[in-house]
Amino acid sequence: NAGVTQTPKFQVLKTGQSMTLQCAQDMNHEYMSWYRQDPGMGLRLIHYSVGAGITDQGEVPNGYNVSRSTTEDFPLRLLSAAPSQTSVYFCASSYDLGGFNEQYFGPGTRLTVT
Amino acid sequence: KNEVEQSPQNLTAQEGEFITINCSYSVGISALHWLQQHPGGGIVSLFMLSSGKKKHGRLIATINIQEKHSSLHITASHPRDSAVYICAVRSSSSGSARQLTFGSGTQLTVLP
Secondary structure, three states, X not given: OOOEEEEOOEEEEOOOOOEEEEXXXXXXXXXXXXEEEOOOOOOEEEEEEEEOOEEEEOOOOXXXXXXXXXXXXXXXXXXXXXXXXXXXXXXXXXXXXXXXXOOXXXXXXXXXXX | OOOEEEEOOEEEEEOOOOEEEEEEEOOOXXXXXXXXXXXXXXXXXXXXXXXXEEEEOOEEEEEEOOOOEEEEEEOOOOXXXXXXXXXXXXXXXXXXXXXXXXXXXXXXXXXO
């Protein structure tokens, strides 16, 4: 199994550009989530999905859209990039919502918005 | 005040030392996770626990639910243990049960 994969690994955008960060998992996990990690702060939840066709907002959803058309894929869209979105983005998945399920993380995408 | 507080923020140790990283939280939880973030950025899950103590090799995690506190111990530390260690909790309240809340991490450096 590849686990959780993310592309691209690095990206530089200009303010106002749009892009999609890709996330895929091959473990048949129902629960997928997107986090951003900023210096000195813990990982913060952007959006999450509890299954195909179902998404919900996390702690910091503004400026981001998600969709979940299949169990495997959970892309994150930046509609109009801003410098405040410069961060490292992690996608994660787990079997279900239970607190006692291991979270599997992707390798991260380092995004810089100039 | 953050819901999850870790201490220390930075820790430097000599190879072979016994290391303790602490995590305090302010909400009722269904589970607590310890994660390790490698220097290259990848994050892996080390432990999930809701009570007592767990041990994997040189790593030991304990939790005291009454005191809302968990510790991660590393025995006989080695330079390859150098990483950021992250504590995360899943609240037991139904409204936020789907979210993990993360501490800001402890940067551990083990010197040879």
